[in-house]
Amino acid sequence: MGTPSTPSLSPLPSGGERFKRGALAGLLAGILASLIMLLLSLTIGSTSLPEALGSSIAQTLPLPIFSYLHDLLGVDAKRYLFAIILIGQCLVFALFGGLCNLFVDRLKFGQWRDEQGDLSYSTGLTLSGILWLFSGLIFLPLTGSGVFGSQLPTGVSSTMASLALTGIAFGLIFILIHNWLVWRSLRLNNAAGDSETAAMLAEKQAQRRSLIRNGLVVLGLGTFGVAAWRFIVSSSGLGSGSSAADPQLQGTLIQNYQAKISPPPVPEYGTLSTVKGLTPEVTANTNFYTVSKNFVSDPTVNGQTWKLTVDGQITQPFTMTYNEIAAMPMHSQTETMMCISNEVGGNYMSNAKWDGIALKDLLQRAGSIKPGATKVVLYAADGYSDSIHLSKALEPTTMVALRMNGVTLPNNHGYPARLLVPGIYGMKHVKWIERIEVVNTDYQGYWQQNGWSDPAPIKMTSRIDTPANGAQISANQPTYIAGIAFASNKGISQVDVSMDSGQHWQKALLKKPLSDLTWVLWEVPWQPKAGSHQIVVRAIDLQGNVQSPLSAAPLPNGSSGYHTIKVTAN
Known part of the structure; x- marks a missing residue:
């Protein structure tokens, strides 16, 4: 060989x-x-x-x-x-x-x-x-x-x-x-x-x-x-996350717009039908939206060695371990969270039950707050940071959460601890918190340095979940239009739906929300005639404020406008 x-x-x-x-x-x-x-x-x-x-x-x-x-x-x-x-x-x-x-x-x-x-x-x-x-x-x-x-x-x-x-x-x-x-x-x-x-x-x-x-x-x-x-x-027609961008429709909506109703409508609560395609009232942890500054990987924090430091313009700075914080008296609150980059009709909005400690209780543990303090800064394990005003930090619903929907906070939602701040967009709900600092400066966080809003109050929004945009439905057959509405910590008093491009409106039936901090589910029975239909939805909060029909992109203050879809009945 x-x-x-x-x-x-x-x-x-x-x-x-x-x-x-x-x-x-x-x-x-x-x-x-x-x-x-x-x-x-x-x-x-x-x-x-x-x-x-x-x-x-x-x-x-x-x-x-x-x-x-x-x-x-x-x-x-x-x-x-x-x-x-x-x-x-x-x-x-x-x-x-x-x-x-x-x-x-x-x-x-x-x-x-x-x-x-x-x-x-x-x-x-x-x-x-x-x-x-x-x-x-x-x-x-x-x-x-x-x-x-x-x-x-x-x-x-x-x-x-x-x-x-x-x-x-x-x-x-x-x-x-x-x-x-x-x-x-x-x-x-x-x-x-x-x-x-x-x-x-x-x-x-x-x-x-x-x-x-x-x-x-x-x-x-x-x-x-x-x-x-x-x-x-994004440039053609009305998609699932479209606002009323058609000039004629926009003109009609603005012409008939009334910014506030006084006295505010009384909510009409009832039992909703089982409508296929309607968003679940509580979002499963695996389906809850996630957004972070990180391109590839979020931090993995070891809860056994993790510590939370509270310092700054306070008289008694301290550090606590996870077990020490978990041993403090906790309370529960069901809260809906929405990302500031959410488009009209978008899916970057979810609802969950949270368990944790009021941020004001942690600040009180740190002694008295020094004169001149204006903000509280939250620092995360991934280098992210953001701030909220001191008055917001002292509200009883502002929470350092440790649990989500009955289980330990998942890693991608901020384990060991994250902030919840009802009333403002999700970028302020800092995850993977390592340090809380009381400051006397106008601290600007990661996204504020990119031009996003610092106060970031949530704009009232409503969404049509079903039927889907562009759907073919049966003419002259009973069906439902259903979706969600959210006004942050102001609550929803009424949802109106138009099946004729904003010419006439019909009140929707509301499901009583799980708390004053959550979205509401709504539905309207409908028997469509044959032809094309443009469906529009708007909401009114408990103070009588009517959702704005003016279309705005998410940057820098969050999107606005009425969610609008087109369907065809055959």
Whole structure:
């Protein structure tokens, strides 16, 4: 039996060929290294370079550009940004790989490449070290994260370790792929005498290159296409989250608008029918909406070592463990929460029962509040922060919650502790709280620095859950129009529904809410005639204030307008 032949030596390829080979190996190794980085971020909360850059970009974007992107892409804007940054990171890895392979032969110290053209593993480790230093000393400081992430919640040690692990993985994988490409090229050259084999190998090589190139093109076009599709959908007609944007309808609604009814309507409560498609009164924890500043992973906090510090403009600062706080007298409240970025008719609104301690009780434990104090700042484990006015902090319904719907607060909802502040949007309901500070300054939080409202009072809203926008329904058959209405801590007294584009209104039957802080479920029986129908809904709070028909985008004060859908009865 013969022994496998070793490909014969060939002249070192040209600089352009070396760069392409190194770039291809760098790209493939970079994709795998990026996946490792994301896996570490998701599992142990380590530093993610794309997330650091994404957060930096989000905070430094001028408000007009931020507003345009939010209107264009909605709450998914940060996902698109993260995808673009991730692709960019892989291309940077490709650049490093190409430059490494191009210049390694010009370095005279050490054995970097053998006679076959293979790169040594010491080359990969050296490249890892260069990337590690570049990330820690140049890239992260440029994003405002500090040297080796000194300004990040993960800290310097964790950042150095995770970057080192990612860098070593990239270096070793890069060498493996590069050397495989070298030997593959040598085998191709040795087969040059066999024209059929050479042609076959050349064709396969071209196919693989084409596949990689086309894959990157498809990925880029796919990202652009999703963004364009979202733009087209948001710009055409009335979607499930549309306000009354039709000029004629808008004019009718504004012309007949009465801002306040005095005396306020008396709520008409009753038992609702079982209407398919109507939102459950209490939202399951797994279905409760989640929004955070984080692009990939939220923090995972160890409740056994976690401590809550209360300090600032108070006379007796203190620190408590989770067990100490959990032993304090708790109360329950059912409260609906809504994100400030929620569109008219949107789904970023949920309702749950919460258990916790009134924030005023924690502040009273800290002694007296010093004169001049104006705000309370909440600091989170992920570096997020926001503030509420002191008067709001002292309201009995402002709570530090430890439980949600009868179970320990889930991690993605802020375990071990989160804030609940009825009356204002969800960005103020800080999750993963680590510190509460009473201040005498006008502290501006993470989203306020991006141009969002600081007072952030919730605007009254109502939504049609069923039928769905664009639905085909049976003509002359009994059915129901149903949905929810929410006026934060002001309560709902009446919901009106119009089936003829705002010309006439019909009162809906309300289900008595679980508390003064929750949404209400409503329904209207309907027997539609054949044809197209435009359905509009509006709400009135317990003080007689009527929901505004004026359409407004979420940025900076929250969306407004009447949710409107179109259905066809056949």
